[in-house]
Ligand SMILES: Nc1ncnc2c1ncn2[C@@H]1O[C@H](COP(=O)(O)OP(=O)(O)OP(=O)(O)O)[C@@H](O)[C@H]1O
């Protein structure tokens with residue numbers, strides 16, 4: 001490509017919980033930093049980034065303190081939410097060029113990046129992050145604008161519900177969210193069938209968790225109750241759709257001639273998708289909602305950083321459309337239409 005960067009490319013996926021950043025590398029992002037970049041307040045539509053100052057600060061610290069690079073010396077490939085509205089993408093471009101003075105920039109939806117990491121060009125990406133779950137279809141390497149479905153029930157929600165469930169049992173970890181998150185990561189799982197799981201005896205489900213002080217707690221039904229929020233949020237008083245509903249809406253809302261291919265290529269992505277049993281349950285739910293679909297849900301290793309990894313390989317292969325600073329200076333944000 002004529003405007004291929006002459007500088008080393010930096011790939012950055014600023015999630016709502018963690019910023020993933022680094023130079024392209026098969027082993028993953030060299031910096032994974034816990035900076036709360038933003039907090040999506042809205043469910044289905046509108047901007048994802050609501051706290052721009054926090055996002056800028058998180059990026060500044062990632063560049064300066066973690067990667068120790070000058071963004072003004074690097075082309076930056078920045079990931080954004082699959083349904084980030086035009087205004088949000090314009091603002092992101094402004095942040096890169098005006099605030100960080102990058103020489104070149106590229107904006108790509110996390111869905112396209114994540115799917116690229118799988119080697120497929122058509123499929124659905126179900127990204128369960130910290131504060132956002134998004135389901136988006138990609139067709140022949142391009143994001144399909146519509147439909148994309150999102151929900152604010154994601155990894156952070158599972159941790160919150162786990163905290164509540166433990167509190168109900170007299171274990172108050174409200175001041176130790178990181179511990180609750182660890183309990184989810186170690187012992188959480190999605191039930192194949194929620195009611196059947198509930199009927200099992202406590203002894204079969206029981207796990208012992210050791211707190212940093214050496215004290216131990218028993219984790220029983222909360223193990224699968226908390227992750228159930230991803231599928232049945234209303235059970236926990238959350239006004240949202242379950243992830244299986246989001247997925248069915250996206251595929252059924254796509255052109256009839258590609259639906260079969262979409263169902264056959266469902267890819268889990270994001271840290272929240274690491275929870276055990278998720279792919280199996282999602283397959284079951286698809287079978288229920290679309291009985292004739294030949295669905296396949298992939299839970300690939302490395303899916304936690306799949307968007308970053310896809311960005312890394314796109315940048316390495318040189319198949320990203322870069323926007324140069326001079327083009328941005330000439331055309332302003334209209335450059336998003338034709339770089
Ligand atoms: N093994 C695990 N089991 C369950 N949840 C996990 C596991 N590992 C990480 N998580 C959850 O994944 C979430 C972080 O994932 P990720 O880094 O993809 O989010 P993000 O990109 O920052 O957020 P978003 O994509 O929503 O903007 C956290 O909520 C964390 O609790």
Ligand SMILES: [Mg+2]
Pocket residue numbers: 014015016110129130270
């Ligand atoms: Mg993310």
